[in-house]
Amino acid sequence: MEVEVSTLHAFSDKVYGGNPAGVVLQAAHLSETQMQEIARQVGFFRDCICYALGSG
Known part of the structure; x- marks a missing residue:
């Protein structure tokens, strides 16, 4: 899966x-689990993963 960061x-x-x-x-x-893996791979102290209210 490809995700733009x-x-x-x-x-x-x-x-x-x-x-x-x-x-x-x-x-x-x-x-x-996927969000946590993305944060681990990015490796910054802070990460932000956004989605619209009611969609996730």
């Missing part, structure tokens, strides 16, 4: 500065 750098006005986080949008089709 974006990187967000928070708390910085510089490119690649601040605190990096992995972000997955539209993740309603993912199981909890």
Whole structure:
């Protein structure tokens, strides 16, 4: 399965500065186990996996 993971750098006005986080949008089709595996593979201290309310 292919999932698009974006990187967000928070708390910085510089490119690649601040605190990096992995972000997955539209993740309603993912199981909890899949979400945890994505977070493990991304390897950042913080990750965000998003889906619409009522869809997951």
